[in-house]
Amino acid sequence: xxxxxxxxxxxxxxxxxxxxxxxxxxxxxxxxxxxxxxxxxxxxxxxxxxxxxxxxxxxxxxxxxxxxxxxxxxxxxxxxxxxxxxxxxxxxxxxxxxxxxxxxxxxxxxxxxxxxxxxxxxxxxxxxxxxxxxxxxxxxxxxxxxxxxxxxxxxxxxxxxxxxxxxxxxxxxxxxxxxxxxxxxxxxxxxxxxxxxxxxxxxxxxxxxxxxxxxxxxxxxxxxxxxxxxxxxxxxxxxxxxxxxxxxxxxxxxxxxxxxxxxxxxxxxxxxxxxxxxxxxxxxxxxxxxxxxxxxxxxxxxxxxxxxxxxxxxxxxxxxxxxxxxxxxxxxxxxxxxxxxxxxxxxxxxxxxxxxxxxxxxxxxxxxxxxxxxxxxxxxxxxxxxxxxxxxxxxxxxxxxxxxxxxxxxxxxxxxxxxxxxxxxxxxxxxxxxxxxxxxxxxxxxxxxxxxxxxxxxxxxxxxxxxxxx
Numbered sequence: 001x002x003x004x005x006x007x008x009x010x011x012x013x014x015x016x017x018x019x020x021x022x023x024x025x026x027x028x029x030x031x032x033x034x035x036x037x038x039x040x041x042x043x044x045x046x047x048x049x050x051x052x053x054x055x056x057x058x059x060x061x062x063x064x065x066x067x068x069x070x071x072x073x074x075x076x077x078x079x080x081x082x083x084x085x086x087x088x089x090x091x092x093x094x095x096x097x098x099x100x101x102x103x104x105x106x107x108x109x110x111x112x113x114x115x116x117x118x119x120x121x122x123x124x125x126x127x128x129x130x131x132x133x134x135x136x137x138x139x140x141x142x143x144x145x146x147x148x149x150x151x152x153x154x155x156x157x158x159x160x161x162x163x164x165x166x167x168x169x170x171x172x173x174x175x176x177x178x179x180x181x182x183x184x185x186x187x188x189x190x191x192x193x194x195x196x197x198x199x200x201x202x203x204x205x206x207x208x209x210x211x212x213x214x215x216x217x218x219x220x221x222x223x224x225x226x227x228x229x230x231x232x233x234x235x236x237x238x239x240x241x242x243x244x245x246x247x248x249x250x251x252x253x254x255x256x257x258x259x260x261x262x263x264x265x266x267x268x269x270x271x272x273x274x275x276x277x278x279x280x281x282x283x284x285x286x287x288x289x290x291x292x293x294x295x296x297x298x299x300x301x302x303x304x305x306x307x308x309x310x311x312x313x314x315x316x317x318x319x320x321x322x323x324x325x326x327x328x329x330x331x332x333x334x335x336x337x338x339x340x341x342x343x344x345x346x347x348x349x350x351x352x353x354x355x356x357x358x359x360x361x362x363x364x365x366x367x368x369x370x371x372x373x374x375x376x377x378x379x380x381x382x383x384x385x386x387x388x389x390x391x392x393x394x395x396x397x398x399x400x401x402x403x404x405x406x407x408x409x410x411x412x413x414x415x416x417x418x419x420x421x422x423x424x425x426x427x428x429x430x431x432x433x434x435x436x437x438x439x440x441x442x443x444x445x446x447x448x449x450x451x452x453x454x455x456x457x458x459x460x461x462x463x464x465x466x467x468x469x470x
Contacts, residue, residue: 007048009063009178012202014040014048020059024051042177043228045204046096063204066121066181069160073116074144083110086234090114090209096230098188098210102237107211108135111184112142115161118207120181124163125199127187129153129367135163135186166196173202182207183229189214191228192221200228218287250432255439256322266441269313276306317438318407319348324355326436330404331356331384338377338400339384344407349388352406361387403433407443 005020016029016038028048029038040048045063052059079087083106086099095118101107115122124139126132132152139148139161149157151164151172162180169176176199183203185191188210191200200208210229215222226232258266280296283289297307331339343349346362353360359373359382376382377400437443 004058004060006060007063009042009065009204010039012042012174012177012198014042014045014063014204016040016059020052020057022052022055022057024055024057025059027051041201042204043201046206049206063178064181065178066205067160069119069121069146071116071119071143071146073112073142075112075142079109079113080106082234082236083113086110087113087117089233091117093231093233095182095207095209097208097233098212098215098225098229098231099233100212100215100235102213105236107186107213108138111186111209111211112138114184114209115143115182118182120207121160121179122162122182122184123169123176123180123203123205124161124184124186125166125169125191126163127166127190129165130370131186132163132165139163166190166199169199170196173198177202178204180205182209184208185210185229188212188225188229189217189222192217192219192224197224197228251435252432253435253437254326255437256320256326257439258316258320258322258441262316262320266313266316269309269316270442272309273306273313276302314442315345315347317441317443318343318345319351320438323406323436323438324352327352327404327406328356330402330434334402335383337383337402338380339402339404340400341384341386342403342405342407343386343388346388348406349386352386358382358384358386361385363388401431403431405433405435407436 003018005016005018008015008017015032015035016025019025019038025038025048028040028044028051030040031037032039042063049059049061082101086101087110090097090099095114099107099110101110111124124135126135129152132150136148136150143161146161147159148161148163149155149159151157151162152168153165158179162176164172164176180203183200183205185200185208189212190196191210208229210225215225215232257263276296277284277293280292282292282296284293293307293310297303327341341349341352341358343352346364349360349362352358359376361370361373365373373382373385377385
């Protein structure tokens, strides 16, 4: 009798030797002349095992090193109906798939429930160090009887339950690939990138859960989530959960005019930029047009001048004095509320902080200082915070009921994340998001493009209002 075919793990791939009988295994493998063995991607593990099993082929599995765990949730919370439905759909899909839920709707608790019903060694992957520490605290509190570790930010643990940043997990993908049976990708829209996708491709984990509020990517690679994680098993938008799981909300858009001097400067700058774009046949209405502009700006002095003019025009629209005046009035109107102020750039955030004596959080803010500011906000000692983008994604921000967006991008993801910052459920809570837009500037085009991607319930939108109408 011949030897039993054996499957082993090798640096993010699987080696099969000797070849088994039957034919089901052939579609998964390629011949590797270097080792004179059949090889396949680690991510093919689940389908390969199912295929050879269905054909009655015996294969000795020495590839997987993940283990069964005792995972009893120490924190009992009754799941919302949407969480139960999402979990049920994920289980029915073979414990593989992507769940799309808005910020504040309990994606983390859903992941903890998934871990409890799939008790295997688990790797949780997150995009930022803030989320790394937030997840670590949640996992330790939820599963106190299991060792939880960190990979990233100077830590290099190898524990049955591990939380890692995307970058660290990608760097160590080949070593981690057979150690975890369940992969959880928080903010999974990051995963399809060229470097980060190796986390999923080099892993044999048969069970996978992706979580995001906004799966779409401008490069179209969100379709890759189907092969890297699994199918879309559940999706709900903000409007679906408003008033039930999430707070009721209204969106108020306020148009502001540039001053005469700002207008003259803005028009001059945009014409200088547009003259260059016309000379090169570039249209900025698409991502490819923008990429072409960036490339051309690096090739000539005229291109560099056009890019500087573009950035200066943006700065004028973002930081016009009119927005600051409206902001002051809004803060007076909401003096008793807890307010988050969003900008797209550090300069405007620091200007608001300096002129209105409001704590600022930017990417330059140290972790300890950020923690202190958020703690003071949670306790009510700071009733408002201004931030430039860093609180958009994932981070657990204390309850607020007012958000004021001074500037943003055309990103649907950013908009949904900012709205999600104020949508956490509260008894009788009605929250408001104010969006200040400089009229007759590029901000209007950005707003139009983004609104095409994020249709909101029209009942919650107040169109065409000036500040005097409120």
